[in-house]
Amino acid sequence: MPETTAPDAAAKLVCRSVWKLFGSDAERVARLISARAITKEELSASDAIPAVRDVSLGVHAGECFVIMGLSGSGKSTLVRCMSRLVEPSAGEILFNGENLLAASEKRMIEIRRHQMGMVFQNFALLPHMSVLGNVAFPLEVQGVARARREARAREMIELVGLSGREHFFPRELSGGQQQRVGIARSLAVEPELWFLDEPFSALDPLIRREMQDEFMRLQSVLKKTIVFITHDFDEAIRLGDRIAIMKDGAVVQVGTPEEIVLAPADSYVSEFTRNVAKAxxxxxxxxxxxxxxxxxxxxxxxxxxxxxxxxxxxxxxxxxxxxxxxxxxxxxxxxxxxxxxxxxxxxxx
The missing domain is CATH 3.10.580.10 (CBS-domain)
Structure with a gap:
């Protein structure tokens, strides 16, 4: 059944009744939601548009937690709320017990630089920097000495299978290789929490499968706490320890791949799983x-x-x-x- 109001308080990352509203009426409605002073009918009649709607869930240490849904379901907005790249309108987000919504901007920058890693669909590599420079860049921002940051970058480049390409530029790499650079860069800071927002969706099917294999290999070694966003159900069941399925900004079911496929919560989830081979x-x-x-x-x-x-x-x-x-x-x-x-x-x- 969906997790709605009582995620595991011991989880590394906890969302409690998180909302993100857009529109001219968003601030007023957010205050009413926080005060529990608005009905569903009043919310529907307002000019506020809920992109994330009352989401509660917990991500456990060392697990790959997949959030999936169709375009417009709110999954990417939710993951950006988790890191406060997008400011939530209401609710709580706890990371290692710390309420991120109470943290100053300076504190959030420190957390993102030292404890969070992020990989996005568009790679976002710096074209004027080599592979080594791109991977070392987050450590340069932290002020790490050149010798130390380059040594760490070389370790990550070897980890993702790109040894020998340290001095290549992004334009000289294939799409899959560019994504490996993005993964290596996000791991350079040794993040506790790793966000991946549809990292393989821009790749062709064969390279995508190879990158999934590489991701599984890395996770077997690193045991990171991961929030992985995808719209591909096959990818979700292959990579996820647990899956949250979103629709219209809300989480409709959270469970293991087996639970999602064998006991779908409603007809929407059933439609996702209808053609999935149980094997x-x-x-x-x-x-x-x-x-x-x-x-x-x-x-x-x-x-x-x-x-x-x-x-x-x-x-x-x-x-x-x-x-x-x-x-x-x-x-x-x-x-x-x-x-x-x-x-x-x-x-x-």
Whole structure:
């Protein structure tokens, strides 16, 4: 069911009844909302236009929290409210327990420079700077000494797979490479909270898939707290630990990919999930049988992570394999996955 009024107070980032209103009547209506002195009918009759409507949610440390919806649903406005690049009209936003709406502009600049990283769709690279200069630029703004900031930039360039291109300029790179530079630059400050606003939507499908793979690899290493914006449901279920679906500025459901697909909250969410193959969403872990103590290691067709989807596990059986060894993220054997179980899920679509 949707999270509406009680997000986890222990979460790293918490939104409580956040609104963003535009229009000539926005300030007056925002005061009434804060005082709980306006009805839905009065709001509809006003000249205020809600771009974000009473959003409450919590983003936990180390998770990739995906916010998705169609164009105009309010997802990009919401993520800009979270960092106060757009000023919310009402509500609370807490980061590590600190109310960002009570923070001074100087304090917000400090938080954005040192604790938040941001990647946007248009890359926003500085054309006159090399790859090294672009990645090091946030550290230069912080006043970090040149040798130290360039050393850190080189680490990030290697992390995103662009070693050897440090002295290339943006115009000399492909779209995917430019986005890798944007990712490296946002990571250079070692952010606690990483915002990505449709970072791959401008890329062609093949490069987009490669960048999703790269993103998943980076997250497996870095374990960042991420807010990821997309309008692509396949991308959302592939990358997200949890997903919030927005419509008309409001969050209509928050849940894991499995919860969203298997138990949609309403017809709007059902429409998103209607054509999603369950095998792309269901994880191996809940389907695994108890680990037998007497089965020899060579009787398994292979190994699979408990976090893998059924669709990812299916090819690992090969032509004749009947079971896979299921392992936890830390490499411990936790169970077995039978071919018949996978086949049953695939047959159900």
């Amino acid at each position: 792309k969403v269901l994880r191996v872990g809940p389907l695994a049988s108890r680990l037998p103590g007497s089965v020899a290691a060579d009787s398994y067709a292979g190994e699979v992570s408990a976090a893998a989807t059924v669709a990812e596990a299916a090819p690992l059986f090969g032509e004749t394999g009947t079971r896979l060894l299921v392992k936890s993220p830390d490499g411990q054997a936790v169970g077995t996955l039978d071919r018949d179980t996978v086949a049953a899920v695939m047959m159900r679509g």
